Amino acid sequence: MVFVKAFVIGGLICAAVQILMEKTKLMPGRIMVLLVCSGVVLGAVGLYEPILEFAGAGASVPLLGFGNVLWKGIKQAVDESGFLGLFKGGFTACAVGVSSALIFGYISSWIFKPHMKKK
């Protein structure tokens, strides 16, 4: 059951973003920024956590989940260290995602060569 939920909710989020892209002609970079910021907002107003509970990876894998993680991190840091937490929480929360992307991305540049597009 968890698998079905993950597939459906994750798929729905992607389909909704596809509609947004078709209607607004927004470039992918802008879409990604929009998703992360929306994730922060949805997390802050308490809407994202229930979705996450329900859908598991269906809600944590999309970039909205990344925004939600940022929010959770900053909230925890503020709770623990007050004002200073504002400058700690964000990067702590996204450390794994960003670090893995940067490290693997950099290693990829050693291994792989640029390719021509076929289609």
Next chain:
Amino acid sequence: MIRDVEKRNKNYNAYVEQVTPKASCLKNCIKAFITGGAICLFGQILIELFKNAGMAKDEASLWTTICLVLASNILTGLNIYPLITTWGGAGSLVPITGFANSVAAPAIEYKAEGEVFGIGCKIFTIAGPVILYGIFSSWIAGLLYLLAKLWM
């Protein structure tokens, strides 16, 4: 005179809108649904596997992130990820794998321009804004939360 030009441009843009062929939105949404759903499903499978190995939920989810990013990097390097996105659109753009793709792609492409000004700078061309605005918006949200806490 300037009015005329504006009017002409407005009419022309409306006309262009009318004659420009559009991809079928429904078809693309279904493709995005399948692609995005499949990636999330793969993520869920990984989470369950890590959980079965005895990890707590949060830890399992972090390891899943690492695995997805790694998989995306390999597919990017083999030039398969762009093909998935050509078909699946937002379906492979929205998940964390899309973010990883946006980091790996410029790293591979700009290697020719050097370690520092090539890879070093350009690795952030697409992902940099995501990090910046993610951090900034969470900072704002945290600030509001802090103020609310002090107020209460």
Next chain:
Amino acid sequence: MQKGSQSFKFDIPVYIEQTASVVGEKESEGPLGRMFDVVIKDPMSGKDNWEQAESALQEAVVDKLLMKTSYKKEQIRYILSGDLLGQLIATSFGISKYEIPHFGIYGACSTFGEALSLGALIISAGAADRLICMASSHFASAEKQFRFPLEYGNQRPKASTWTVTGSGAAVITNERQPVAITGITTGKIIDYGVKDSMNMGACMAPAAADLIVANFKDFDTDEKYYDRIITGDLGTVGREILINLVKEKGYDISQIHMDCGIEIFDPQKQGTHAGGSGCGCSAVVFSSYIIDNVRDGKWKRILFIPTGALLSTVSYNEGQSVPGIAHGVIVEHV
């Protein structure tokens, strides 16, 4: 002789002696594939990066041209060439080894038309006996400069075009040949306020329409004067708009209009959507398919109009529209 407001008729004819074309693998698999002189299957042309790969195309096309004409490089007075990359680096690094006096020109995808126009003027002024006009583009270097790294996934809209990997070149001269440039019409920068850089056909169609109408007026003629009117890279969307815009002015070119971008690819099989684009598109199609038909006398007189979209990533990010330009060259079988 100057004609009308923006045209020139050559009283002393200028001739196209020989042409050469070099293309990449995808272009060689298209409908015109067999007509190109050289096919370079390796997209990187054996070099280290895309910019050098494009330079290699220019190098190869000059090589082929010199071989076909058996001229030595010293016998070429000038070379007029350009590409799409910033500061024309594909050209600079591509032709430096030939040590031929060089004019670097930029007209976005209309560069080949600009080269032919200026080249013909130089010949007719007596400033040279023989020179090369040339342009190139490369899918990967263009994509990297104007859009995204190639490994980055994105969906291309239906109206988008595919940058042609290729380089075309022509030797023009004052010695009599069966193909002549008899007139030119130089385009103005036309901006109808289109901001969608993924719909270049719509950005450039007004410039092409303006040029065609100006050509008819300047030479006091109409569409019946030509066997073909051939635009550079409007694609299917731009073609439809062009025919409508010209119709509004009272001319029907639907029967004689062709577009190099539409001819070069098969959109169904090759996934190129609206057609081919880039400086190389009009250059390679002219240097193969078009020139053959004019030389054989199948087409007696054509109006060749490479079209260009004058944008950069900076102007685009700053919210500017995408202006278009077109350069008309009248080519005749004589």
